[in-house]
Amino acid sequence: MIPAIGLLLGIAAGLLFDVQVPLTLQPYLPIAVVAALDAVFGGVRAVMDGVFDDKVFVISFISNVLIAAFIVFLGDQLGVGAQLSTAVIVVLGIRIFTNVANIRRHVFHA
Amino acid sequence: MSLLNDLFQNSIDEGYAEAAARREAEGKPASSGSLPARSPAIMIGLLLIGLLFTTAAMHVQRDAGVVSAEKTSLLEQIDQASDRSTTLEDEVSELEDDILEIETRAGQSVVQGEELRQLMAAAQAVVGTAAVSGPGIVVTVNNPAPGGEFDECDPSLQVVLDYDLQQVLNGLWAVGAEAVSINDERVTPLTAMRSVNDVILVNIRPIAPPYVISAIGDPQRLAGEFLDGPGGRYLQQIFQTCGIQFTIENRESLRLPRGAASLQVAEPPTDSTEARRRS
Numbered sequence: 001m002i003p004a005i006g007l008l009l010g011i012a013a014g015l016l017f018d019v020q021v022p023l024t025l026q027p028y029l030p031i032a033v034v035a036a037l038d039a040v041f042g043g044v045r046a047v048m049d050g051v052f053d054d055k056v057f058v059i060s061f062i063s064n065v066l067i068a069a070f071i072v073f074l075g076d077q078l079g080v081g082a083q084l085s086t087a088v089i090v091v092l093g094i095r096i097f098t099n100v101a102n103i104r105r106h107v108f109h110a
Numbered sequence: 111m112s113l114l115n116d117l118f119q120n121s122i123d124e125g126y127a128e129a130a131a132r133r134e135a136e137g138k139p140a141s142s143g144s145l146p147a148r149s150p151a152i153m154i155g156l157l158l159i160g161l162l163f164t165t166a167a168m169h170v171q172r173d174a175g176v177v178s179a180e181k182t183s184l185l186e187q188i189d190q191a192s193d194r195s196t197t198l199e200d201e202v203s204e205l206e207d208d209i210l211e212i213e214t215r216a217g218q219s220v221v222q223g224e225e226l227r228q229l230m231a232a233a234q235a236v237v238g239t240a241a242v243s244g245p246g247i248v249v250t251v252n253n254p255a256p257g258g259e260f261d262e263c264d265p266s267l268q269v270v271l272d273y274d275l276q277q278v279l280n281g282l283w284a285v286g287a288e289a290v291s292i293n294d295e296r297v298t299p300l301t302a303m304r305s306v307n308d309v310i311l312v313n314i315r316p317i318a319p320p321y322v323i324s325a326i327g328d329p330q331r332l333a334g335e336f337l338d339g340p341g342g343r344y345l346q347q348i349f350q351t352c353g354i355q356f357t358i359e360n361r362e363s364l365r366l367p368r369g370a371a372s373l374q375v376a377e378p379p380t381d382s383t384e385a386r387r388r389s
Contacts (some may be wrong), residue, residue: 006153010160033166036159039123046126053129058155060123060265065162091117093190098121 028069031088035068036061038092039072041099048106068092144378153276156276160251179219235289238298242289243365247333247358249278251345253319256355263352270354271307274344278323279303281341284330289366296369313369329360 021029036106039061046052068088073082133139234240253269254260260268275292282290292295297303297314302314309316325332337358338341348354 003152003156007160010157010162011164013157013161014161014164014168015332018168019161019170021165029166029169033164036162040159042121042123042126045122049122049126050131051126053133054152054155056123056129058151060125061155061159092154094114094117095121097298098118109213 025069027081028072031068031072031085032065034092034096035064036087038095038099039064041096041103045099045102047108048103064092139309151260158352159248174260197203198287206367238289238296238301238369238372239371241365241366241368242326243290243327243363244309245329245362246287246324246364247329247336248334248364249282249325249341249345250359251275251278251319251321251323252355254355260351260353267348268352268354269308270321272303272310274348275321275355276303276342277343281336281339281344282325282327282332284341285327285335285339287327287332290369291366291369293322293326294367295368298369298371300371303371324364324366326364329362333358333360 027049039057042060043052043057046057071088072085075081158253220229231240235242251270251274261272279290279292279297292303295317297312301312303310303312305311309318310321311317337346342358345354345356349356
Protein backbone atom coordinates (compact mmCIF):
# COMPACT_ATOMS: atom_id res chain seq x y z
CA MET A 1 0.00 0.00 0.00
CA ILE A 2 2.69 2.47 0.98
CA PRO A 3 4.66 1.96 -2.28
CA ALA A 4 1.52 2.74 -4.26
CA ILE A 5 1.00 5.89 -2.18
CA GLY A 6 4.62 6.82 -2.86
CA LEU A 7 4.11 6.42 -6.59
CA LEU A 8 0.93 8.49 -6.53
CA LEU A 9 2.64 11.17 -4.42
CA GLY A 10 5.46 11.33 -6.93
CA ILE A 11 3.07 11.69 -9.85
CA ALA A 12 1.06 14.32 -7.97
CA ALA A 13 4.22 16.24 -7.10
CA GLY A 14 5.31 16.17 -10.72
CA LEU A 15 1.92 17.44 -11.89
CA LEU A 16 1.48 20.07 -9.15
CA PHE A 17 4.93 21.60 -9.00
CA ASP A 18 5.43 21.50 -12.75
CA VAL A 19 9.13 20.87 -12.26
CA GLN A 20 11.15 22.93 -14.68
CA VAL A 21 14.06 20.86 -15.91
CA PRO A 22 17.11 23.12 -16.36
CA LEU A 23 18.04 23.53 -19.98
CA THR A 24 21.43 21.88 -19.47
CA LEU A 25 19.78 18.76 -18.02
CA GLN A 26 17.05 18.44 -20.61
CA PRO A 27 19.02 16.17 -23.00
CA TYR A 28 19.51 13.64 -20.15
CA LEU A 29 15.83 13.36 -19.27
CA PRO A 30 14.96 10.63 -21.82
CA ILE A 31 18.04 8.64 -20.80
CA ALA A 32 17.06 8.96 -17.14
CA VAL A 33 13.58 7.69 -17.94
CA VAL A 34 14.94 4.66 -19.76
CA ALA A 35 17.35 3.95 -16.90
CA ALA A 36 14.47 4.22 -14.41
CA LEU A 37 12.41 1.82 -16.52
CA ASP A 38 15.29 -0.63 -16.45
CA ALA A 39 15.42 -0.43 -12.65
CA VAL A 40 11.65 -0.86 -12.38
CA PHE A 41 11.55 -3.96 -14.57
CA GLY A 42 14.62 -5.32 -12.82
CA GLY A 43 12.80 -4.86 -9.49
CA VAL A 44 9.63 -6.51 -10.79
CA ARG A 45 11.64 -9.45 -12.07
CA ALA A 46 13.39 -9.73 -8.70
CA VAL A 47 10.00 -9.92 -7.05
CA MET A 48 9.02 -12.68 -9.49
CA ASP A 49 12.27 -14.50 -8.87
CA GLY A 50 11.68 -14.12 -5.12
CA VAL A 51 14.92 -12.24 -4.54
CA PHE A 52 13.58 -8.66 -4.23
CA ASP A 53 15.39 -6.30 -1.93
CA ASP A 54 14.13 -2.79 -1.38
CA LYS A 55 17.51 -1.18 -0.74
CA VAL A 56 19.04 -2.80 -3.80
CA PHE A 57 16.04 -1.61 -5.83
CA VAL A 58 16.26 2.02 -4.76
CA ILE A 59 20.03 2.22 -5.00
CA SER A 60 20.10 0.51 -8.40
CA PHE A 61 17.41 2.90 -9.62
CA ILE A 62 19.20 6.04 -8.48
CA SER A 63 22.62 4.89 -9.62
CA ASN A 64 21.27 3.73 -12.99
CA VAL A 65 19.71 7.13 -13.65
CA LEU A 66 22.78 9.05 -12.52
CA ILE A 67 25.29 6.88 -14.37
CA ALA A 68 23.28 6.86 -17.61
CA ALA A 69 22.95 10.64 -17.47
CA PHE A 70 26.62 11.00 -16.60
CA ILE A 71 27.76 8.78 -19.48
CA VAL A 72 25.72 10.82 -21.94
CA PHE A 73 26.98 14.06 -20.39
CA LEU A 74 30.54 12.80 -20.77
CA GLY A 75 29.79 11.85 -24.38
CA ASP A 76 28.45 15.34 -25.00
CA GLN A 77 31.63 16.86 -23.62
CA LEU A 78 33.73 14.56 -25.82
CA GLY A 79 31.63 15.23 -28.87
CA VAL A 80 30.23 11.69 -29.05
CA GLY A 81 27.06 12.35 -27.05
CA ALA A 82 24.73 10.95 -29.70
CA GLN A 83 26.74 7.71 -30.02
CA LEU A 84 26.98 7.21 -26.26
CA SER A 85 23.26 7.89 -25.92
CA THR A 86 22.70 5.13 -28.45
CA ALA A 87 25.00 2.82 -26.53
CA VAL A 88 23.19 3.45 -23.24
CA ILE A 89 19.79 2.99 -24.88
CA VAL A 90 20.92 -0.26 -26.51
CA VAL A 91 22.28 -1.72 -23.26
CA LEU A 92 19.30 -0.62 -21.19
CA GLY A 93 16.91 -1.67 -23.92
CA ILE A 94 18.35 -5.16 -24.05
CA ARG A 95 18.10 -5.44 -20.26
CA ILE A 96 14.52 -4.20 -20.27
CA PHE A 97 13.57 -6.66 -22.99
CA THR A 98 15.24 -9.58 -21.21
CA ASN A 99 13.64 -8.70 -17.89
CA VAL A 100 10.21 -8.22 -19.42
CA ALA A 101 10.56 -11.56 -21.20
CA ASN A 102 11.44 -13.16 -17.86
CA ILE A 103 8.46 -11.54 -16.13
CA ARG A 104 6.24 -12.72 -18.95
CA ARG A 105 7.48 -16.28 -18.46
CA HIS A 106 6.65 -16.02 -14.76
CA VAL A 107 3.18 -14.59 -15.37
CA PHE A 108 2.04 -16.62 -18.34
CA HIS A 109 4.35 -19.60 -17.96
CA ALA A 110 5.08 -19.24 -21.63
CA MET B 111 29.87 -11.15 -28.21
CA SER B 112 30.70 -12.01 -24.63
CA LEU B 113 29.58 -8.57 -23.59
CA LEU B 114 26.20 -9.07 -25.24
CA ASN B 115 25.87 -12.59 -23.82
CA ASP B 116 26.70 -11.24 -20.41
CA LEU B 117 24.08 -8.56 -20.92
CA PHE B 118 21.44 -11.13 -21.80
CA GLN B 119 22.26 -13.51 -18.95
CA ASN B 120 22.72 -10.96 -16.17
CA SER B 121 19.95 -8.62 -17.10
CA ILE B 122 18.91 -8.33 -13.46
CA ASP B 123 20.99 -6.37 -11.01
CA GLU B 124 23.47 -8.65 -9.30
CA GLY B 125 22.73 -6.83 -6.03
CA TYR B 126 19.45 -8.71 -5.75
CA ALA B 127 21.17 -12.10 -5.76
CA GLU B 128 23.77 -10.98 -3.22
CA ALA B 129 21.14 -9.50 -0.93
CA ALA B 130 19.08 -12.69 -1.19
CA ALA B 131 22.11 -14.82 -0.37
CA ARG B 132 22.89 -12.59 2.62
CA ARG B 133 19.34 -12.85 3.91
CA GLU B 134 19.26 -16.60 3.46
CA ALA B 135 22.50 -16.81 5.43
CA GLU B 136 20.75 -14.91 8.23
CA GLY B 137 17.84 -17.33 8.03
CA LYS B 138 15.36 -14.82 6.64
CA PRO B 139 13.29 -15.33 3.46
CA ALA B 140 15.18 -14.66 0.22
CA SER B 141 12.85 -11.83 -0.72
CA SER B 142 12.06 -8.79 1.35
CA GLY B 143 8.86 -8.66 -0.69
CA SER B 144 6.83 -9.94 2.23
CA LEU B 145 7.26 -6.71 4.12
CA PRO B 146 7.51 -4.00 1.47
CA ALA B 147 4.76 -1.99 3.08
CA ARG B 148 6.96 -0.91 5.92
CA SER B 149 9.96 -0.12 3.76
CA PRO B 150 10.65 3.63 3.51
CA ALA B 151 13.29 2.94 0.87
CA ILE B 152 10.85 1.51 -1.63
CA MET B 153 8.46 4.39 -0.96
CA ILE B 154 11.16 6.95 -1.67
CA GLY B 155 12.20 5.01 -4.77
CA LEU B 156 8.67 4.84 -6.15
CA LEU B 157 8.13 8.52 -5.32
CA LEU B 158 11.22 9.40 -7.30
CA ILE B 159 10.12 7.17 -10.18
CA GLY B 160 6.71 8.81 -10.27
CA LEU B 161 8.25 12.26 -10.14
CA LEU B 162 10.72 11.42 -12.91
CA PHE B 163 8.12 9.92 -15.21
CA THR B 164 5.66 12.73 -14.69
CA THR B 165 8.32 15.37 -15.24
CA ALA B 166 9.47 13.67 -18.41
CA ALA B 167 5.90 13.30 -19.67
CA MET B 168 5.11 16.95 -18.98
CA HIS B 169 8.36 18.01 -20.52
CA VAL B 170 7.62 16.07 -23.68
CA GLN B 171 4.12 17.52 -23.75
CA ARG B 172 5.44 21.06 -23.37
CA ASP B 173 7.99 20.43 -26.09
CA ALA B 174 5.25 19.09 -28.30
CA GLY B 175 3.31 22.28 -27.57
CA VAL B 176 6.28 24.40 -28.53
CA VAL B 177 6.89 22.30 -31.62
CA SER B 178 3.28 22.44 -32.67
CA ALA B 179 3.20 26.19 -32.05
CA GLU B 180 6.26 26.53 -34.25
CA LYS B 181 4.60 24.32 -36.81
CA THR B 182 1.44 26.41 -36.72
CA SER B 183 3.38 29.60 -37.14
CA LEU B 184 5.33 28.07 -40.02
CA LEU B 185 2.09 26.93 -41.62
CA GLU B 186 0.73 30.46 -41.23
CA GLN B 187 3.87 31.84 -42.81
CA ILE B 188 3.51 29.38 -45.68
CA ASP B 189 -0.11 30.40 -46.13
CA GLN B 190 0.83 34.06 -46.10
CA ALA B 191 3.69 33.51 -48.52
CA SER B 192 1.53 31.52 -50.90
CA ASP B 193 -1.20 34.18 -50.68
CA ARG B 194 1.41 36.79 -51.45
CA SER B 195 2.73 34.69 -54.29
CA THR B 196 -0.78 34.37 -55.71
CA THR B 197 -1.25 38.13 -55.45
CA LEU B 198 2.07 38.75 -57.15
CA GLU B 199 1.25 36.28 -59.90
CA ASP B 200 -2.04 38.06 -60.49
CA GLU B 201 -0.15 41.33 -60.60
CA VAL B 202 2.34 39.89 -63.06
CA SER B 203 -0.40 38.70 -65.35
CA GLU B 204 -2.15 42.07 -65.13
CA LEU B 205 1.10 43.82 -65.94
CA GLU B 206 1.68 41.46 -68.84
CA ASP B 207 -1.75 42.38 -70.16
CA ASP B 208 -0.82 46.04 -69.78
CA ILE B 209 2.45 45.45 -71.61
CA LEU B 210 0.64 43.71 -74.43
CA GLU B 211 -1.84 46.57 -74.69
CA ILE B 212 0.92 49.18 -74.66
CA GLU B 213 2.89 47.25 -77.25
CA THR B 214 -0.17 46.99 -79.48
CA ARG B 215 -0.78 50.70 -79.09
CA ALA B 216 2.89 51.44 -79.76
CA GLY B 217 2.75 49.23 -82.85
CA GLN B 218 -0.32 51.11 -84.04
CA SER B 219 1.34 54.43 -83.46
CA VAL B 220 4.42 53.17 -85.30
CA VAL B 221 2.17 52.25 -88.21
CA GLN B 222 0.42 55.60 -87.96
CA GLY B 223 3.77 57.33 -87.73
CA GLU B 224 4.92 55.49 -90.84
CA GLU B 225 1.77 56.52 -92.69
CA LEU B 226 2.26 60.09 -91.53
CA ARG B 227 5.86 60.06 -92.69
CA GLN B 228 4.83 58.78 -96.10
CA LEU B 229 2.09 61.41 -96.32
CA MET B 230 4.57 64.06 -95.26
CA ALA B 231 7.15 62.91 -97.81
CA ALA B 232 4.53 62.92 -100.54
CA ALA B 233 3.34 66.37 -99.51
CA GLN B 234 6.88 67.69 -99.42
CA ALA B 235 7.55 66.25 -102.86
CA VAL B 236 4.43 67.89 -104.23
CA VAL B 237 5.08 71.24 -102.59
CA GLY B 238 8.72 71.18 -103.52
CA THR B 239 10.39 71.28 -100.15
CA ALA B 240 11.96 67.88 -100.79
CA ALA B 241 14.24 66.84 -103.61
CA VAL B 242 12.61 64.45 -106.06
CA SER B 243 13.89 62.21 -108.79
CA GLY B 244 12.33 60.30 -111.62
CA PRO B 245 11.97 60.19 -115.39
CA GLY B 246 10.85 63.27 -117.31
CA ILE B 247 11.74 65.74 -119.98
CA VAL B 248 14.04 68.70 -120.23
CA VAL B 249 12.90 71.71 -122.23
CA THR B 250 15.70 74.10 -123.06
CA VAL B 251 14.73 77.60 -124.20
CA ASN B 252 17.30 80.04 -125.44
CA ASN B 253 17.55 83.44 -127.00
CA PRO B 254 17.54 83.60 -130.82
CA ALA B 255 20.77 82.84 -132.62
CA PRO B 256 22.46 86.03 -133.76
CA GLY B 257 21.97 87.08 -137.37
CA GLY B 258 18.35 86.02 -137.68
CA GLU B 259 15.94 88.44 -139.35
CA PHE B 260 12.47 88.58 -137.85
CA ASP B 261 10.88 91.69 -139.21
CA GLU B 262 7.47 90.90 -137.89
CA CYS B 263 8.79 90.61 -134.37
CA ASP B 264 9.30 93.56 -132.09
CA PRO B 265 13.01 93.65 -131.16
CA SER B 266 12.12 93.78 -127.52
CA LEU B 267 10.48 90.43 -127.95
CA GLN B 268 13.55 88.81 -129.53
CA VAL B 269 14.77 87.56 -126.13
CA VAL B 270 13.25 85.00 -123.82
CA LEU B 271 10.82 86.75 -121.53
CA ASP B 272 9.47 85.74 -118.16
CA TYR B 273 6.10 85.45 -119.87
CA ASP B 274 7.54 82.83 -122.27
CA LEU B 275 8.83 80.75 -119.41
CA GLN B 276 5.48 81.07 -117.64
CA GLN B 277 3.76 79.70 -120.74
CA VAL B 278 6.20 76.77 -120.86
CA LEU B 279 5.62 76.07 -117.18
CA ASN B 280 1.86 76.19 -117.57
CA GLY B 281 2.13 73.91 -120.55
CA LEU B 282 4.16 71.44 -118.56
CA TRP B 283 1.72 71.45 -115.63
CA ALA B 284 -1.12 71.03 -118.09
CA VAL B 285 0.26 67.78 -119.49
CA GLY B 286 0.95 66.15 -116.13
CA ALA B 287 4.31 67.36 -114.90
CA GLU B 288 4.63 66.58 -111.21
CA ALA B 289 7.72 68.61 -110.32
CA VAL B 290 9.46 71.32 -112.25
CA SER B 291 12.66 73.26 -111.88
CA ILE B 292 14.17 76.05 -113.93
CA ASN B 293 17.97 76.22 -114.02
CA ASP B 294 18.01 74.13 -110.83
CA GLU B 295 15.55 76.48 -109.12
CA ARG B 296 12.67 74.34 -107.96
CA VAL B 297 9.25 75.70 -108.72
CA THR B 298 7.16 75.67 -105.54
CA PRO B 299 3.70 77.13 -104.82
CA LEU B 300 5.46 80.24 -103.57
CA THR B 301 7.66 80.62 -106.64
CA ALA B 302 7.33 83.86 -108.52
CA MET B 303 8.74 84.31 -111.98
CA ARG B 304 9.22 87.85 -113.15
CA SER B 305 11.77 89.99 -114.87
CA VAL B 306 13.51 92.95 -113.44
CA ASN B 307 15.68 95.00 -115.80
CA ASP B 308 15.78 92.29 -118.45
CA VAL B 309 16.85 89.67 -115.89
CA ILE B 310 14.45 86.87 -115.05
CA LEU B 311 14.09 86.14 -111.34
CA VAL B 312 12.90 82.75 -110.13
CA ASN B 313 12.52 82.35 -106.38
CA ILE B 314 14.02 85.88 -106.27
CA ARG B 315 17.21 84.52 -107.82
CA PRO B 316 18.40 85.73 -111.20
CA ILE B 317 18.75 83.09 -113.87
CA ALA B 318 20.51 83.39 -117.19
CA PRO B 319 19.88 81.78 -120.59
CA PRO B 320 19.83 79.07 -121.70
CA TYR B 321 16.85 78.30 -119.58
CA VAL B 322 16.79 74.59 -118.76
CA ILE B 323 13.36 73.56 -117.57
CA SER B 324 13.31 70.06 -116.07
CA ALA B 325 9.97 68.38 -115.47
CA ILE B 326 9.36 65.02 -113.86
CA GLY B 327 6.36 63.07 -115.00
CA ASP B 328 5.34 60.28 -117.36
CA PRO B 329 8.04 60.90 -120.03
CA GLN B 330 6.01 59.60 -122.97
CA ARG B 331 2.97 61.67 -122.06
CA LEU B 332 5.07 64.74 -121.33
CA ALA B 333 7.07 64.49 -124.54
CA GLY B 334 4.10 63.62 -126.68
CA GLU B 335 1.52 66.01 -125.34
CA PHE B 336 3.69 68.97 -124.42
CA LEU B 337 4.54 69.74 -128.01
CA ASP B 338 0.87 69.58 -129.02
CA GLY B 339 -0.32 71.30 -125.87
CA PRO B 340 -0.44 75.02 -125.11
CA GLY B 341 3.21 75.14 -124.05
CA GLY B 342 4.52 73.45 -127.17
CA ARG B 343 2.33 75.48 -129.47
CA TYR B 344 3.43 78.70 -127.82
CA LEU B 345 7.10 77.74 -128.18
CA GLN B 346 6.63 76.91 -131.84
CA GLN B 347 4.89 80.21 -132.38
CA ILE B 348 7.59 82.33 -130.81
CA PHE B 349 10.22 80.28 -132.64
CA GLN B 350 8.59 81.09 -135.91
CA THR B 351 7.87 84.73 -135.20
CA CYS B 352 10.84 85.78 -133.09
CA GLY B 353 13.41 83.00 -133.43
CA ILE B 354 13.32 81.77 -129.80
CA GLN B 355 15.14 78.45 -129.82
CA PHE B 356 13.98 75.46 -127.88
CA THR B 357 14.75 71.76 -127.57
CA ILE B 358 12.90 68.98 -125.86
CA GLU B 359 14.74 65.90 -124.56
CA ASN B 360 13.55 62.80 -122.82
CA ARG B 361 15.44 61.83 -119.70
CA GLU B 362 15.22 58.50 -117.95
CA SER B 363 16.37 59.96 -114.70
CA LEU B 364 16.11 63.50 -113.44
CA ARG B 365 16.85 64.87 -110.04
CA LEU B 366 15.25 68.13 -108.97
CA PRO B 367 16.58 69.99 -105.94
CA ARG B 368 14.43 71.03 -103.04
CA GLY B 369 13.09 74.51 -102.95
CA ALA B 370 12.34 76.87 -100.11
CA ALA B 371 8.68 77.23 -99.29
CA SER B 372 8.48 78.30 -95.70
CA LEU B 373 5.49 80.23 -94.46
CA GLN B 374 6.22 83.55 -92.80
CA VAL B 375 2.79 84.90 -92.03
CA ALA B 376 0.21 82.27 -92.83
CA GLU B 377 -0.51 79.79 -90.05
CA PRO B 378 -1.82 76.29 -90.64
CA PRO B 379 -4.88 75.41 -88.55
CA THR B 380 -3.79 73.93 -85.23
CA ASP B 381 -7.09 72.19 -84.66
CA SER B 382 -6.83 68.84 -86.43
CA THR B 383 -10.62 68.50 -86.90
CA GLU B 384 -10.75 71.88 -88.58
CA ALA B 385 -7.85 70.89 -90.80
CA ARG B 386 -9.68 67.69 -91.74
CA ARG B 387 -12.90 69.56 -92.51
CA ARG B 388 -11.12 72.04 -94.72
CA SER B 389 -9.19 69.38 -96.59
